[in-house]
Amino acid sequence: MSQSGLSTKTKSSKSKLHLLAEEVRAEIDQELTKYPNGWSISACMPALRIVQDANGGSLTTELMDAVAEYLGVPEISVYEVATFYSMYELKPVGRHKICVCTNISCMLCGSDGIVEHLKSKLGIGFGETTDDGKFTLKEVECLGACGGAPMFQVGRDYHENLTPEKIDKILDQLD
Amino acid sequence: MVNIQINGKMLEVENGAMVIEAADEAGIKIPRFCYHKNLSIAANCRMCLVDVEKAAKPLPACATPVTEGMIIHTQSPKAIAAQKSVMEFLLINHPLDCPICDQGGECELQDVAMGYGDDVSRYSEKKRVVANKNLGPLINTDMTRCIHCTRCVRFGEEIAGIKELGMTGRGEHAEIGTYVAKTVSSELSGNVIDLCPVGALTSKPFRYSARAWELRQFDSIAPHDCLGSNIHVHTRQDKVMRVVPKDNEAINETWLSDRDRFSYEGLNSEERLQSPMVKYNGEWQETDWDTALIAAVDGLKNIVASAGADNIGMLMSPSATLEEMFLSQKLMRALGCHNIDHRLRQQDFRDQDNAPVFPWLGQSIENLEQVDAALLIGSNLRKDQPIAGHRIRKAAIADAKIMFINPVDYEFLFPVAEKIITDPRQMGKELGAVAKALIEVAGVTAPEGLKALLENVVPTEQHKLIASNLSNANNATIILGLSAHTNPDFSTLRALASLVAEMANCTIGYLTDGANSSGGWLTGAIPHRTHQQEKVSSKNLNALEMLRSGLKAFVLQGIEPEKDCADHALALNAMEQAEFVVALSMYKSESLLSEANVLLPVSPFTETSGTFVNVEGCWQSFNAVVEPLGDSRPAWKVWRVLGNLFNVDDFDYLSSDEVRDEVHSFAGSVTADNKIAWKIPNALQNNVDGVVRIVDTSIYSIDPIVRRAPSLQQTADARIPAIHIGEELATRIGLMDADQALVRQGNGQVTLPVIIDDRLPKDSVLIPPCEMGETYLGYESSVVELEKI
Ligand code: SF4
Ligand code: FES
Ligand code: FES
Numbered sequence: 001m002s003q004s005g006l007s008t009k010t011k012s013s014k015s016k017l018h019l020l021a022e023e024v025r026a027e028i029d030q031e032l033t034k035y036p037n038g039w040s041i042s043a044c045m046p047a048l049r050i051v052q053d054a055n056g057g058s059l060t061t062e063l064m065d066a067v068a069e070y071l072g073v074p075e076i077s078v079y080e081v082a083t084f085y086s087m088y089e090l091k092p093v094g095r096h097k098i099c100v101c102t103n104i105s106c107m108l109c110g111s112d113g114i115v116e117h118l119k120s121k122l123g124i125g126f127g128e129t130t131d132d133g134k135f136t137l138k139e140v141e142c143l144g145a146c147g148g149a150p151m152f153q154v155g156r157d158y159h160e161n162l163t164p165e166k167i168d169k170i171l172d173q174l175d
Numbered sequence: 176m177v178n179i180q181i182n183g184k185m186l187e188v189e190n191g192a193m194v195i196e197a198a199d200e201a202g203i204k205i206p207r208f209c210y211h212k213n214l215s216i217a218a219n220c221r222m223c224l225v226d227v228e229k230a231a232k233p234l235p236a237c238a239t240p241v242t243e244g245m246i247i248h249t250q251s252p253k254a255i256a257a258q259k260s261v262m263e264f265l266l267i268n269h270p271l272d273c274p275i276c277d278q279g280g281e282c283e284l285q286d287v288a289m290g291y292g293d294d295v296s297r298y299s300e301k302k303r304v305v306a307n308k309n310l311g312p313l314i315n316t317d318m319t320r321c322i323h324c325t326r327c328v329r330f331g332e333e334i335a336g337i338k339e340l341g342m343t344g345r346g347e348h349a350e351i352g353t354y355v356a357k358t359v360s361s362e363l364s365g366n367v368i369d370l371c372p373v374g375a376l377t378s379k380p381f382r383y384s385a386r387a388w389e390l391r392q393f394d395s396i397a398p399h400d401c402l403g404s405n406i407h408v409h410t411r412q413d414k415v416m417r418v419v420p421k422d423n424e425a426i427n428e429t430w431l432s433d434r435d436r437f438s439y440e441g442l443n444s445e446e447r448l449q450s451p452m453v454k455y456n457g458e459w460q461e462t463d464w465d466t467a468l469i470a471a472v473d474g475l476k477n478i479v480a481s482a483g484a485d486n487i488g489m490l491m492s493p494s495a496t497l498e499e500m501f502l503s504q505k506l507m508r509a510l511g512c513h514n515i516d517h518r519l520r521q522q523d524f525r526d527q528d529n530a531p532v533f534p535w536l537g538q539s540i541e542n543l544e545q546v547d548a549a550l551l552i553g554s555n556l557r558k559d560q561p562i563a564g565h566r567i568r569k570a571a572i573a574d575a576k577i578m579f580i581n582p583v584d585y586e587f588l589f590p591v592a593e594k595i596i597t598d599p600r601q602m603g604k605e606l607g608a609v610a611k612a613l614i615e616v617a618g619v620t621a622p623e624g625l626k627a628l629l630e631n632v633v634p635t636e637q638h639k640l641i642a643s644n645l646s647n648a649n650n651a652t653i654i655l656g657l658s659a660h661t662n663p664d665f666s667t668l669r670a671l672a673s674l675v676a677e678m679a680n681c682t683i684g685y686l687t688d689g690a691n692s693s694g695g696w697l698t699g700a701i702p703h704r705t706h707q708q709e710k711v712s713s714k715n716l717n718a719l720e721m722l723r724s725g726l727k728a729f730v731l732q733g734i735e736p737e738k739d740c741a742d743h744a745l746a747l748n749a750m751e752q753a754e755f756v757v758a759l760s761m762y763k764s765e766s767l768l769s770e771a772n773v774l775l776p777v778s779p780f781t782e783t784s785g786t787f788v789n790v791e792g793c794w795q796s797f798n799a800v801v802e803p804l805g806d807s808r809p810a811w812k813v814w815r816v817l818g819n820l821f822n823v824d825d826f827d828y829l830s831s832d833e834v835r836d837e838v839h840s841f842a843g844s845v846t847a848d849n850k851i852a853w854k855i856p857n858a859l860q861n862n863v864d865g866v867v868r869i870v871d872t873s874i875y876s877i878d879p880i881v882r883r884a885p886s887l888q889q890t891a892d893a894r895i896p897a898i899h900i901g902e903e904l905a906t907r908i909g910l911m912d913a914d915q916a917l918v919r920q921g922n923g924q925v926t927l928p929v930i931i932d933d934r935l936p937k938d939s940v941l942i943p944p945c946e947m948g949e950t951y952l953g954y955e956s957s958v959v960e961l962e963k964i
Contacts, residue, residue: 074332076341083343 016066024054028070040071044081047071048088057097058089086140094129094136096174099153102139105146114150115139117164121171135171179245194236194247195223205249206258206287208265208372209324210237213429215333220324222265222287224257225249233257255291262291268303268347269373270319277315278374280387284322308352312889313365313433315382321351321375327367334430335361336568336588351375360891361588362561362874365436369419369429380440380886381417385409393800394421396787397435398494398690398780399881400560402426402540403789404435408781408800415439415781415801426540426789432561433890434874434881439781441883448763448776449805459768464806468813471773472820474755475510478728484511485714488721490740491517491700492733493689494878495810496785497794498834499732500691501698501706502814502826507730509823513702513715514726517695518660519734520688520872522741522954524717526666527703528710529854533696535847536790537684538652544569548576548592548648548681550641552606552672554656555585558874558892560686576644580605582658582869583941584934593641598936599869599956602659603667603859608634610675612642619678624855632859642679651681657688658871661741661955667856674853683849686790689878693788697842707841722749732759732777732810735879737766738944742954744923759810762879776807779880783809784831792847796835865958866904868920869941876944896925898961899932899941908961918942919960921953926964 020028028047035042047067052059064082068075082088089097100118102111119125122135129136145151148160159170176187181194181203188197193216198205208220218238225236228246233254236247248254266288273279305318325342328351332338337360344350368378390409397404397418404427409417418439420431451467452459462470478486489507491500495517504515518524536543543549543566557564564587571577571589578593579585580602595605612634614621621629634642645651653676659668676683687693699706702715716724722736722745729736729750740746750756750770758771761779768774777783782803786796803809811831818826828834875881875893887893898916900908910916914929918940927942935941940959942952952959 074338074341076338076343079343080341084345 015069016062017069019063019066020051020070021054024050025070028067032071041073041077043071044073044078045085048078048082052088057093057095058091060090086138092129094134096134096154097136097138099138099140099143101141101143101145101149101151101153103142105142106149106151109149111150113164114152114162114167117167118152121168134174177241177243177245179241179243179247181247182249188241190241192241194225194227194234194239194241194245197241198236198247198249203249205236206291207237208283208287208322209326211326211329211370213334214326214329214370217325217329220265220322221261222258224254224261226251226254226257258291259293262288263293263297265322266292266296267298268319269322270302272320276317276320276374277377277382278320278371282374283372303347305350310376311360311364311891312886313379313437314368315377315379317375317377318351319375320373322373323349323351324372325351326370326372327351327376330367330370331361334366334565335363337361340367362433362558362892363430363565365433366420366430378417378437380437385411385416390416393798395780395797395800396690396795397431398787399434399438399878400432400562401687401690401692401790402560402562403690403787403793403795404431404562405795406431406435408439410801413801415442424541426793427562430562430565434561434877434887437887438881438884440885440887441880442779442781444762444883446762446764446883447804447807448760448774449807451776451806452763452774454772459774464808467773467775468816468820471757471775472817474757474772475728475730478755479510482727485514485716486727487512487730488514488716488724488726488728489516489730490519490718490721490732490734490736491515491695492739492878493517493519493687493692493695494787495691495695495700495733496780496783496831497691497694497698497788497838498785498811498831499814500695500700501834501838502811502818502828503730503732504699504706506814506818506821506823506826508699508705509818510821511713513711513713514721515700515702515715516718516721517689517692517700519718519740520657520661520955521665521717522661522719523663523665523667524719525857526669526851526854527701527717529851530669531847531849531851532708532845533693533788533792533847534655534685534687534849535693535792536654536686537682537849538791540566540789540791542650543567543652544573546570546575546648546650546652548578548644548651550578550580550609550645550651550653550675552580552653552655552668553582553602553659553662554579554654554686555581555583555658555871556656556686557585557587559657561874563686576648578641578644580609582936582939583871592644593637595637595641596934596936598939599658599662599867600664600860600863601936602662603664603671603856604632605638606668606671606675607859608632608638609641609645610671610678612638613646613675613678615639616642617646617678622674622853625674628855628859642675645675645679645681648681651679652676652684653679653681654684654686656686658869658955660685660688661870663861663956664856667859669851670854670856673849673851677850677853684790685849690789691787693790693792694786697788697845698838706838708845719745722746725749725752727753728755728757729753730757730759731771733761733879735762735764735766736770737951738876738882739878742921742957743944743951744921744953747951748922759813760879761807762883764879775813776805777810777813778803778807782807783811785809785811786831786835794835794839794843796832863958866938866940866961867956868918868952868959869935869939870955871941871943873943894943896943897928897930899930899935900961901935901937901939902931902933904935904938904940905929905931908963910961910963915964917962917964918952919962920957923952925952 031043031046068078151160207223223236224233226248307316405421405423453470568589576592582599584596736746756771757773759777875887912931
């Protein structure tokens with residue numbers, strides 16, 4: 001089935017393409033070459049990641065619309081992807097996103113204490129950002145590092161076998 | 176074919192069929208939520224799990240293809256256990272609010288839960304709650320009830336062509352919605368109400384008004400477009416409560432347009448005329464039928480005596496029934512009056528003698544989805560005939576080349592191969608260019624006179640592409656749509672379209688106005704031919720000529736002249752000038768009260784028996800489903816009594832069936848042929864200077880019933896009166912978006928807001944029919960003057 005006819009663009013709604021910078025588009029184009037013609041929707045996930053990275057770690061409705069427009073797919077199809085995966089952020093996040101695993105292995109190895117420590121140290125709960133915009137705390141499911149439980153991910157880095165002391169050291173090194 | 180066994184029953188099934196299809200075919204019930212025969216397979220609800228021998232686990236019947244020797248049990252302990260578990264999971268988050276749910280009594284979940292659910296829930300934790308969405312005036316949402324079958328999502332994507340509904344979030348947090356609140360804008364949107372197996376999406380106009388088990392169901396035919404979609408009308412205590420589709424694979428499949436579904440609201444309008452009325456010295460009086468009929472007969476007799484029968488004009492709704500059309504023309508012709516017409520919005524009748532016996536689709540409705548190329552001329556297909564739009568969309572998605580020559584750049588939700596957006600005056604020229612390209616590309620010989628006509632026409636690349644797409648296709652068609660019919664050069668368009676069809680070896684078809692244009696032609700509700708297809712040689716005026724000729728009397732059925740005729744201002748004026756106007760009407764509209772002398776209350780399609788002949792020539796009869804409201808009566812009976820009062824011979828019909836059978840005896844075997852003899856049109860285009868108006872009667876103002884359906888009038892498609900104007904023209908006149916401007920057309924003038932609209936060609940403005948107080952404008956494609964105020 002050809003996908004090109006499915007766009008919902010109405011004539012009156014304003015184009016949001018200008019929100020995507022040259023470099024961002026170039027990167028998305030690169031991804032698009034990986035998929036057959038007419039299946040630009042397949043590049044939706046990488047496109048969202050690229051746009052999220054370029055926007056300081058989060059997406060907005062306008063940016064999602066721009067991605068939909070750029071890929072030529074209905075807006076809702078992009079929303080579906082962005083809301084399904086927990087790694088897309090739909091609200092602004094701090095400079096460092098701390099994703100704490102509380103799934104079974106980590107829980108058995110004491111993730112409760114880790115969470116407690118993080119919450120009191122940062123003064124925020126899950127889904128919140130510190131006032132200085134430095135940290136966002138997130139609860140996530142298994143990140144596939146059960147062997148090093150308890151663990152969390154900060155930005156792109158995994159940190160395993162966590163203890164309160166180790167956490168302090170990791171966080172203090174960040175600016 | 177493969178042989179399988181379901182519950183011990185041996186079946187022979189088509190290769191590649193799914194188990195559920197085989198079971199449905201054999202009448203074996205398998206519970207399901209997400210599966211729907213007209214949608215793609217999602218297999219996400221798991222309610223259809225069945226036990227297949229040799230398979231380790233139960234398999235979903237909707238997504239398991241049959242294989243040779245397969246042995247399936249739908250009721251084995253393993254199957255039942257699986258289905259019960261799925262049911263239990265589905266009910267975890269489903270609210271127990273059946274008593275206040277509109278779906279109660281016709282809910283698939285309720286039904287299946289009766290069979291597979293437990294009486295007590297083991298789940299005592301918190302249930303989730305989902306915020307409702309605003310999906311506009313037609314669809315009500317209670318999203319907590321949603322079971323995530325995604326039928327509505329697939330419908331939007333696959334059938335309506337608008338993907339606005341979607342599933343966001345996941346797991347417990349998954350929700351159906353439009354994410355950013357958007358009104359569902361498809362003209363087929365109401366179908367999600369039928370599709371939704373639970374009470375998450377229900378009909379807003381019908382909400383809380385009746386329970387399914389209180390309703391009686393009757394079959395009927397939808398009266399708003401030339402497809403004749405099959406419907407079920409649901410009534411309670413002699414009142415129409417709602418309309419839902421009835422399956423007919425040859426016409427509407429399982430779907431129904433919003434117009435056909437929600438127009439019933441207009442049947443229960445406050446404005447319904449409930450008793451006969453006669454105007455005495457300018458004062459209206461309600462009266463009985465005898466008095467009113469005598470007043471009508473006397474009035475008409477006076478005109479015949481003083482001015483002659485040819486001073487009467489009869490204007491018939493193109494959605495009147497076959498029986499009504501036949502009897503009315505029979506009566507008028509017996510009186511010596513041949514001014515009879517149902518082609519109210521048409522303005523070019525030059526070639527009517529050459530027209531086919533009845534202009535039809537030229538193919539079956541089903542064939543529309545089989546074409547591999549189609550050229551539509553003057554058609555806002557999606558809105559004019561939503562079900563035909565759906566068929567063509569299927570063809571387009573299967574890579575057919577769908578092309579348009581249109582006065583407005585309408586939005587089609589499918590790939591359009593080529594489109595020429597042109598000033599309505601230039602449509603003939605554009606079509607001529609296609610003809611010329613065809614001669615050049617395909618090397619066909621041009622018939623006599625064509626060469627000279629096309630001398631100055633230079634085909635562009637686009638014309639050549641259209642020509643080659645048509646001539647290279649195996650199954651191609653050319654269709655003249657509603658705005659081709661209203662174009663002042665309709666005869667030129669018809670001649671050229673027929674020629675192109677012949678040269679490119681494709682079919683030619685028409686998509687006509689109203690529900691029964693075909694019936695209008697067959698029964699002789701046209702001035703120039705009788706029901707026996709004999710040429711009328713005495714004086715006969717077409718719809719437009721009647722309005723222009725200062726006739727002394729009019730007989731109207733089912734119309735409001737200033738809204739249903741080609742030239743609104745002219746129609747109003749003609750009615751005002753006439754000495755005597757009799758209207759058979761469902762409604763007591765302001766304008767009829769001021770124009771008419773006698774008002775006879777007649778029944779809409781739900782209160783009378785009758786027949787519509789659809790655009791493929793299919794005769795569909797229907798019965799009354801409720802009693803006529805108040806003193807209103809089926810119009811065919813009114814015509815019969817009028818015939819008796821005028822002492823016309825052979826007017827003793829006892830039932831509408833008798834009338835239909837008579838018509839069938841001479842028209843039933845008429846073979847429709849759209850091919851017409853080539854006649855050189857006078858000119859390719861009319862050379863009117865200035866800015867012209869495109870009228871573009873909107874989907875929800877096409878007839879008196881629809882105009883009175885409040886919910887439809889709140890949708891985005893019910894356009895507000897405004898001047899739509901292209902950027903360039905606006906700048907030239909000095910108009911900006913949201914300005915107020917004065918429009919003059921003929922003798923009418925109105926002030927309207929300006930909307931900048933980039934869908935319009937040069938030198939044209941789009942002004943939908945205006946119902947602004949007393950002011951009416953003129954007709955399609957005539958000149959307007961604009962002035963900023
Ligand atoms: S709203 Fe209805 S049709 Fe749509 S997914 Fe939910 S249950 Fe299915
Ligand atoms: S459970 Fe925490 S990483 Fe797997
Ligand atoms: S009907 Fe088969 S999985 Fe839903």
